[in-house]
Amino acid sequence: MSVQTNATAQKLLQALDQFHRAKWHEQQTFAGCKPSEIRVLFCIKNGSKPGLPMKVSEISKLMHVTSPTITQLLNSLEPNGLVERQSDPEDRRSVGIRLTEKGEWVTERAWEGFLTALQGLIEYLGEEDSERLADLLFKVLRYIEERHASEFDSRWSESRNEEL
Numbered sequence: 001m002s003v004q005t006n007a008t009a010q011k012l013l014q015a016l017d018q019f020h021r022a023k024w025h026e027q028q029t030f031a032g033c034k035p036s037e038i039r040v041l042f043c044i045k046n047g048s049k050p051g052l053p054m055k056v057s058e059i060s061k062l063m064h065v066t067s068p069t070i071t072q073l074l075n076s077l078e079p080n081g082l083v084e085r086q087s088d089p090e091d092r093r094s095v096g097i098r099l100t101e102k103g104e105w106v107t108e109r110a111w112e113g114f115l116t117a118l119q120g121l122i123e124y125l126g127e128e129d130s131e132r133l134a135d136l137l138f139k140v141l142r143y144i145e146e147r148h149a150s151e152f153d154s155r156w157s158e159s160r161n162e163e164l
Contacts, residue, residue, distance in 0.1 A: 030110040032080070039063065040073045041082060041107045044099050053086050053096025082106055 030038060040059065047062050048054045056074070060067045074097060077083045082103035088094035099107060122130045 030113055031106045033077070033082070033106065033110070037073055037077055037082075038107075038110050040070065040077065041099065041103055041110070044083065044097060045104070045107045048098065053098040055094065055096060059097065077103070 033041070040063070043059050043062050044054055047058065056067050056070050060070045063070065074083055074085070078085065080102075081100055083097055084100050086096045086098065088096060125133065
């Protein structure tokens, strides 16, 4: 690794560390809801089919977290009147989750706040730099996904070879 690449790696590390310390993804709260609760509300709003409640397992799968994590979040949203649970009349063990009217309202206002914040960032960076940032973030995501897939393939091959 050259000195130039090492300096660049150091600069990237510092920038990522500063993002982490700024907790930029945790700063937006709305109506007393934590960011994780707002994400659950967004998931229910965007993931449910019209007229049909979502199951905890569906929310869990869409958000890439465990069902107990979703249950905990729902337990904090329900007393605030943002979501409601409904038993499935055909299968009493199955429970559906839907947004209440208040939950719909909070989700809409939170989305508007999120868009306002993004618009502020676009105005700060300018249209061209905002486009470039979005392109770079997608490129970083592809790199992470490809690296993860190649590490998984490599580990899978190694474990298969050990078995043989």
